[in-house]
Amino acid sequence: MRAIQIRESGADPELVDLPIPEPGPRDVRVAVRACGICGSDLHILDGHIPTQDLPLTLGHEASGVVDQVGTDAVGVRTGDRVLVNPIVVCGECTACRAGRTNQCPNNTVLGVVGAGAAADYVTVPAGNVHRIPDSIDFATAAIMADAVAGPFHAIREAGVQRGDTVAVFGLGGLGLHATMILKQVIGARVIGVDTYDAALDRAAGFGADVVVDARDGAPGKRIVSETGGGVDYSFEFVGSNRTVEQAIRSLRPGGLCTVVGVSSEKVELGFGLGTLVAKEWSVRGSYGYVSQDLDDLIELVGSGQLKIAGTISHRVSLERYAEGIATLRDRSLHPIRVVVENDHTG
Numbered sequence: 001m002r003a004i005q006i007r008e009s010g011a012d013p014e015l016v017d018l019p020i021p022e023p024g025p026r027d028v029r030v031a032v033r034a035c036g037i038c039g040s041d042l043h044i045l046d047g048h049i050p051t052q053d054l055p056l057t058l059g060h061e062a063s064g065v066v067d068q069v070g071t072d073a074v075g076v077r078t079g080d081r082v083l084v085n086p087i088v089v090c091g092e093c094t095a096c097r098a099g100r101t102n103q104c105p106n107n108t109v110l111g112v113v114g115a116g117a118a119a120d121y122v123t124v125p126a127g128n129v130h131r132i133p134d135s136i137d138f139a140t141a142a143i144m145a146d147a148v149a150g151p152f153h154a155i156r157e158a159g160v161q162r163g164d165t166v167a168v169f170g171l172g173g174l175g176l177h178a179t180m181i182l183k184q185v186i187g188a189r190v191i192g193v194d195t196y197d198a199a200l201d202r203a204a205g206f207g208a209d210v211v212v213d214a215r216d217g218a219p220g221k222r223i224v225s226e227t228g229g230g231v232d233y234s235f236e237f238v239g240s241n242r243t244v245e246q247a248i249r250s251l252r253p254g255g256l257c258t259v260v261g262v263s264s265e266k267v268e269l270g271f272g273l274g275t276l277v278a279k280e281w282s283v284r285g286s287y288g289y290v291s292q293d294l295d296d297l298i299e300l301v302g303s304g305q306l307k308i309a310g311t312i313s314h315r316v317s318l319e320r321y322a323e324g325i326a327t328l329r330d331r332s333l334h335p336i337r338v339v340v341e342n343d344h345t346g
């Protein structure tokens with residue numbers, strides 16, 4: 001089968017020919033139909049996310065058709081259309097048993113530790129596939145597995161309610177999906193914040209009520225004055241101190257900022273402890289998502305209640321994977337999500 005691998009951290013991805021993997025007793029094999037390329041893949045290629053099991057097959061946002069089921073795998077059948085949850089967990093620790101699988105200390109992510117899905121086939125534990133209805137196409141299912149589920153989890157954990165005012169910082173794929181979830185599912189008022197005209201324009205197109213150009217470096221202050229005191233919630237999808245600080249400064253007293261963006265920066269915020277205390281601000285992180293998030297998302301998207309069409313900006317084949325990477329790096333091409341699509345004839 002074809003697969004996209006890196007030989008070492010920081011190396012260019014290569015198209016290689018590998019044997020088709022055999023599923024273990026509790027695993028299933030998925031004939032991959034679509035696999036997203038995401039910012040995390042760029043971090044892996046740049047060596048910012050450490051990898052193991054080199055050479056490594058990339059890819060953690062996948063969907064496809066189950067084509068073989070392990071002897072002890074339950075709840076899945078050959079021929080099922082599925083999306084793949086790339087977060088593999090132990091299922092036995094305190095966090096797993098409480099349903100907080102994203103906090104499993106033994107969790108690994110496909111395509112970071114162990115073979116990913118930028119390939120013709122991938123094997124995963126049976127519990128990591130979620131059946132999707134015919135109303136969800138494979139490319140959409142692939143990005144739901146990560147780029148939609150991440151913001152969905154963050155919004156749910158924050159507890160945003162209908163009518164709340166929310167600022168979304170960073171209007172790439174995650175921020176746009178957050179905007180859609182907040183508008184279509186929750187019924188919140190959304191202020192989109194970014195430093196690129198194209199990002200601001202498309203956020204308005206995807207339903208943001210107001211967009212704020214952050215190029216002056218002080219969008220927090222402007223949001224506070226425009227909302228008459230600040231937003232109830234803010235979400236940061238960039239992963240930089242400067243943006244986190246602005247996302248916190250945009251809050252009303254008692255507001256909650258959720259940080260989803262990551263980088264190697266140390267937390268350094270340019271306001272005093274006294275301000276944090278006086279404003280009663282809360283700041284939290286949000287990592288990944290859990291099985292329940294995926295089930296709920298499949299229901300929302302499958303029924304048409306959440307429409308996430310329009311954020312897949314580019315589609316490539318496995319042979320053109322490098323072009324997909326280059327597209328994701330080139331802002332002049334206005335990439336949102338890039339998806340690899342596989343033709344499966346055999």
Ligand SMILES: [Zn+2]
Binds near residue numbers: 061146
């Ligand atoms: Zn991803």
Ligand SMILES: [Zn+2]
Binds near residue numbers: 091092105106
């Ligand atoms: Zn666990």
